[in-house]
Amino acid sequence: MPLLEIKDLSFTYGPGTVFEKKAVNNVSLSIEKGDFIGIIGHTGSGKSTFIQTLNGLYKPTEGQIILDGKDIWENPKKIRNVRFRVGMVFQYPEYQLFEETAEKDIAYGPKNMGLSDSEIKERVMKAAKFVGLKPELLKKSPFELSGGEKRRVAIAGVIAMEPDILILDEPTAGLDPNGRDILLAQISAYHREKENTVLLVSHSMEDISRIADKILVMNKGNMFAFDDTKKVFARGEELEKIGLRIPEITKIMIGLKDRGYNVSTDIYSVEQAVNEIIKLKKPNRKG
Amino acid sequence: MLKEITLGQYFPGRSVLHKMDPRMKIILLTVFIVFIFLTKNYVSLAIMVVSVIFVILFSGVSLKLYFKSLKAIIFIVLFTSVLNLFYGTGDPLFQWKFITITQAGINTSVFVAARIISLVLISSVLTYTTSPTDLTDGIEKLLKPLSVFHIKIHEIAMMMTIALRFIPTLLEETDKIMSAQKARGADFDSGNAMTRIKTLIPILIPLFVSAFRRAYDLAMAMESRCYHGGEGRTRMKVLKYSKYDYIALCVVCLLCIGVIICNIRLPITLRTGM
Numbered sequence: 001m002p003l004l005e006i007k008d009l010s011f012t013y014g015p016g017t018v019f020e021k022k023a024v025n026n027v028s029l030s031i032e033k034g035d036f037i038g039i040i041g042h043t044g045s046g047k048s049t050f051i052q053t054l055n056g057l058y059k060p061t062e063g064q065i066i067l068d069g070k071d072i073w074e075n076p077k078k079i080r081n082v083r084f085r086v087g088m089v090f091q092y093p094e095y096q097l098f099e100e101t102a103e104k105d106i107a108y109g110p111k112n113m114g115l116s117d118s119e120i121k122e123r124v125m126k127a128a129k130f131v132g133l134k135p136e137l138l139k140k141s142p143f144e145l146s147g148g149e150k151r152r153v154a155i156a157g158v159i160a161m162e163p164d165i166l167i168l169d170e171p172t173a174g175l176d177p178n179g180r181d182i183l184l185a186q187i188s189a190y191h192r193e194k195e196n197t198v199l200l201v202s203h204s205m206e207d208i209s210r211i212a213d214k215i216l217v218m219n220k221g222n223m224f225a226f227d228d229t230k231k232v233f234a235r236g237e238e239l240e241k242i243g244l245r246i247p248e249i250t251k252i253m254i255g256l257k258d259r260g261y262n263v264s265t266d267i268y269s270v271e272q273a274v275n276e277i278i279k280l281k282k283p284n285r286k287g
Numbered sequence: 288m289l290k291e292i293t294l295g296q297y298f299p300g301r302s303v304l305h306k307m308d309p310r311m312k313i314i315l316l317t318v319f320i321v322f323i324f325l326t327k328n329y330v331s332l333a334i335m336v337v338s339v340i341f342v343i344l345f346s347g348v349s350l351k352l353y354f355k356s357l358k359a360i361i362f363i364v365l366f367t368s369v370l371n372l373f374y375g376t377g378d379p380l381f382q383w384k385f386i387t388i389t390q391a392g393i394n395t396s397v398f399v400a401a402r403i404i405s406l407v408l409i410s411s412v413l414t415y416t417t418s419p420t421d422l423t424d425g426i427e428k429l430l431k432p433l434s435v436f437h438i439k440i441h442e443i444a445m446m447m448t449i450a451l452r453f454i455p456t457l458l459e460e461t462d463k464i465m466s467a468q469k470a471r472g473a474d475f476d477s478g479n480a481m482t483r484i485k486t487l488i489p490i491l492i493p494l495f496v497s498a499f500r501r502a503y504d505l506a507m508a509m510e511s512r513c514y515h516g517g518e519g520r521t522r523m524k525v526l527k528y529s530k531y532d533y534i535a536l537c538v539v540c541l542l543c544i545g546v547i548i549c550n551i552r553l554p555i556t557l558r559t560g561m
Contacts, residue, residue, distance in 0.1 A: 052466065055470060057466050057470060080472055080474060083471075083472055084472055095463070095493055095497055096468060096493055097493065108489065109471040143496065157471060158470070158471065161472070
């Protein structure tokens, strides 16, 4: 049984009003435990709306979301429990901070779960460690921290709830390249250690190709593709057609193929490309 | 949820009312409201109500929106008009225990209801058909004479423009912060009054922080573009009265004359001034 099953999900904003807009259109997919899924798509492709239906912030207009065999809207009063299991880090999460100290802010989620004080403390420490926050920062006001530190506090606030599924909406937006790499590495390490499920929304194909096992491509509210990373990149030309920027290295491979070289185009890292090109050279070598 | 608020919202369009000068619209609206309250019999009231309906039809804005703006005040209208029903003087038409209903009572409650509804509708027309910047431009121009008393009209108008400009932004921001806190298990829908107030803290603090941040950013941006108040400032779009404004002015004048004549010539139905 898949951990999370999405069946014919549609979501319409303001149905029956002048502002009616269908944001997600008939999406069906299954997410297994331990998946690391990258979600890409243009601004307005419905990806943010899609992920917000997964933890019950939006109620689907049509279709179902089934978590562990149970429709999450079966009992609307228990939707909070779904939100604890499906943790969501919003875009620019640092704007949600409000407590006196970073520590208290991280504890907000676990506190809402009704955990004991000792358990909360332990979870806060663990979460802070995962995102690389120094213990001395935890006693500071979140408003005194730097932008990158604030973001870490906010992400830790969701990780501390120890959700089975962690959804991150562009966690690296606005960070410098170095900060971006570190944060992605930490998310990746967290995923490996906890063996939980992570959904990561990003604009950057390069970032996603590096860490995701599977990719969901959204286009105009529809599911354009959902497959292993390699198979999605094999459709590089189609991705370009819907206006997504594919990794430079994939473009090079497509270019080579267009010029009549027999290379595969499901390539998204330099190492893969090197191997592929070497393969190409070998049979042609004379002598 | 918060996106459904239509108060003070502007709906772009091409109607005659959209093309009118904001100054003229504000002046005529004021005159119009005064005359709604000067009506003293059913004929003059009918003149005003019918013209409100015509103005609404001319505005080219969906009727649904007007109903929406009425929804918000329906309770006030019902409350005041029902209350007025029992406070008439004169011969009772209907009596039951301590409740007496007189012709005067019915008249007052009809007038009260009609006046409040017309007032809200006609004011909605102004905000629906005038963009916030035009509106504040108009107010600034109209209040200009007050600068004789050293009142800083330009600054007041600028503050109004900025406030109006940021209403949708702050609403959107509130929505986002609410979602983020809900995702961390905030519960806004249950508990008693005290716990409910407490759940607002995680929304209000980030909202204030971001409002201040935006204010600083805006001040910085304005200063780096050499903003230094209204002195010597010229406008890109200079307000000018067009033929529509003069036509509207004539129409409203005729309406007012009509109301005055009806009030004088016809028997007065409403004696107690509201």
